[in-house]
Amino acid sequence: TAVVVGATVTGDYGTLIITAINGTTVNYSYTLEHNVNHATDATPFETFTVHVADSDGNVADDPSASFQIAIVDDVPTAVADTDSVTEDGATVADGNVITASGGADANNTDGVADTKGADGATVTGVEAGTVASASGHVGSAVAGSYGSITIDADGHYSYTLNNGAAAVQALTTGQHLTDTFTYTLIDGDGDTSTTTVEITINGTNDVPTVTVPQVGAPGTSVDEAGLPAGSASLTNSETTAGTFSYTNGDGASTVTINGTAVVVGATVTGDYGTLIITAINGTTVNYSYTLEHNVNHATDATPFETFTVHVADSDGNVADDPSASFQIAIVDDVPTAVADTDSVTEDGATVADGNVITASGGADANNTDGVADTKGADGATVTGVEAGTVASASGHVGSAVVGSYGSITIDANGHYSYTLNNGAA
Structure with missing residues (x-):
């Protein structure tokens, strides 16, 4: 030219x-x-x-x-980025490490845009921690100390907190953890630049919770019938088993039931029986309860056992319901009267005696032909005697009651004596 x-x-x-x-x-x-x-x-x-x-x-x-x-080569420059998540709150942080633009999370990405350079730049590697240069894992989840991050080639990232991690749950308000990842940029002619993205995990003041069995759930009912004097003493109805559970707040929790520390083998004496801690699996507690005494359902306003669970964490925070209680209902055992028979003889043995409760014979020559009544766990006595067949008898206990052909006397303990009116037409 x-x-x-x-x-x-x-x-x-x-x-x-x-x-x-x-x-x-x-x-x-x-x-x-x-x-x-x-x-x-x-x-x-x-x-x-x-x-x-x-x-x-x-x-x-x-x-x-x-x-x-x-022509001097231009190179990319990666600049460190930061973002944050919150324990038990916003557990996902996203944005773009190259452009420093925020994502869909509530926190604006706190970073400075990278310089891509004249040759352009993309992410070529992602690794957990701080390393000299990262390689691989672009577009794949990389596990860190407290969560995982995914960064694609264009710089878009998403970090998900492992909210259940013990170290995370141990945080309280004002405490923090950091999860650091390294990423490397590469430009069109192979120049690289490496920096980090640091995620801050903000703690919250966690409060423990407790969940106790509700009425009707397993482990909330026993039956007096299973007691030694009960109507079904050969069963195990006087014993029940159940569970309650809790969640830790900040750090390990202290758990008591009716003031007794919850450890395997601990016993808690109730009004009518004993509760025993049989197993602890993490934060789930297994217990068994055995009824030892009958309850007077007629006079006792609370015919049940009440156990109160108290959970407090290492910061002194207590469960939302610091006195969460569960009840074990005590089913009333009832007596069962069974019909009895006996006999006398005209101009012969005119007296028959025995016991209507035990079905044992008396001094007469005839064995009582009957089946013993069931007294039940609360015991039973005769409360009424009447002639004929009525829905319910009352009074006349220990007194002679005249029937069609003779009279009978039955006392409170069931002993009876019948005398035939042998001269009746």
């Missing part, structure tokens, strides 16, 4: 313009217009050749005098 003011020379990556000619001095400017792949281009520079010849045809000593314009 002829050297005149304004002449332009197009190079491989930009344009040279002749800006001035002062005698034999030529001024030029060069503008780079395209980036260079320094990793693959063997000549990352522009070359311009100057040819000078006089009017006689003589040329310069170096007929192909050249000069070069070097």
Whole structure:
């Protein structure tokens, strides 16, 4: 190209313009217009050749005098990013490590945009912790100390807190943990830059909770019938088993039941029986309860056992219901009267005796033909005697009651004596 003011020379990556000619001095400017792949281009520079010849045809000593314009490589610069999550709150943080833009979380990403450089840049590696250079795992979850992060090639990331981790749950208000990850940028010609994204985990003042069995659930009912004097003493109805559970607040919890520390084998004496802690699996407590005494359901306003569970964490926080209680109902055992028979003989043995409760015979010659009554766990006595068949008898206990052909006397303990009116027509 002829050297005149304004002449332009197009190079491989930009344009040279002749800006001035002062005698034999030529001024030029060069503008780079395209980036260079320094990793693959063997000549990352522009070359311009100057040819000078006089009017006689003589040329310069170096007929192909050249000069070069070097093209300095631009490189990416990764800048550290931060974000945050909250224990038992917003457990996901997202954004973009390259652009520093926030995501869908409530926290704006607290970071500075990376410099991608003239050759462009993408994420080429992600690793947990702080390392010199990260490789691999782009677009895949990388587990950290307290959660995991996924960063794609364009820089979008999402961090999910492992909210159930013991260290996380042990945090209280004003306490923090950090989870650090390293990512590496790479540009179009292989230049890299490495930095970190740090997630701050903000603690909250956790309060423990307790869950006790509700009425009708397993472990909330026993039956007096299973007591030694009960109507079904060969069963185990006087014993029941159940569970209650709790969640820790900040740190380990202290658990008591009716003031007794909850440990395997601990016994809690109730009004009518004993509760025993049989097993502890994490925060689930197994217990058994055995009824040992009958209850007077007629006079006792609370015919049940009440056990109160108290849970407090290491900070002194107590469960939302600090006196969560559960009840064990005590089913009333009832007596069962069974019909009895006996006999007398005209002009012979005119007296029959025995016991209507025990079905044992008396002094008469006839064995009582009956089945013993069931007294039940609360015991039973005769409370009424009447002639004939009635729905319910009352009074006359220990007194003679006249029947159609004789009279009978039955006392409170069931002993009876019947005397035949042998002279009756």
